[in-house]
Amino acid sequence: MSEEKRQHLEFIHNTINRLSDKSIQIKALTITLTAGLLAVYASTPKIFLIYITIPQVLFFWLLDGYYLQQERKFRGIYNDVSGVTSTRTVLSYEMPTQHYKEGKYSFLACFFSISKLLFFGSMIVILGFTIYALKSGCNL
Template sequence: MTNIQPPAAGPPQPPIDRADHHKHMDFVQAVITRLANNSFLMKGWAVTLSSALIGFAISRQQFGVALAALIPIAAFWILDTYYLRQERAFRDIYRDVASKTLHNFEIDPRGYVTRHAWFATGRSISLSLFYAPLAVVTCVITTLLVLSGQTTNADTTPAPATTSTTITSTTTTTTTVGTTPPTNRPK
């Protein structure tokens, strides 16, 4: 890793006030905390949405819905990779602020983000040990639903009908003499 160095040429930098320096570190730490919280929320939403889709797929015996659970897993994995990449960049900024190699009070991660590749960040232990098992379990459940659907369809082939139906009809007529039908008179 290379550190961003202050410009070599130019006027000497004025000494940094200790209170300003600590406040700058607090700002950077607040961003790191917010990014870590977003990462935590991504994991929660990934589990919630994928388990809801898998539960629905199991109850309806539809493997396509279980397969669709891979979409939020992949989307949240990518989004969580973004947040972790940003968090690592801000940790680098924090180190430079703490070592007093960063003299201006900007919080710009653009020069630091390029140090952390997307693919390497996405394969990090904290992400791959969470999202990969979630994806594997989803694939296993999808496979089980596909296999159970094939055996269920083979076992429930309707047998040819061998019974016959006979329709019989009987009619009875009753006649009563000397009675009048009831009327609805008010009392």
């Protein structure tokens, strides 16, 4: 493998790592903000505090789906440059994410990926059950 190709792969790999780190930070921030809003609700029981957690979780779900989409695109570029796949020819130091659009690279595929559904979907379901229980008079 040439030095140029190795360095190109390293650049792509570093980008993938940064995107992956951002995804982890988004999940941590989602948990922190949701827990914070629920803690404020516990001290001053106003149900709107629980209602505003759902759009917040949805926003971070969208953002995390975008980061996963970008990460998958760069993985596709990495595979093409390294020769694992041969779907496209990628020039030296080129990172053509615009060529990776369909299938697993689409935003909807990333947004509804199993890992995103389990993490963010379960948070929304739990918040929905909490709102339902509070509105129906259950003492939580």
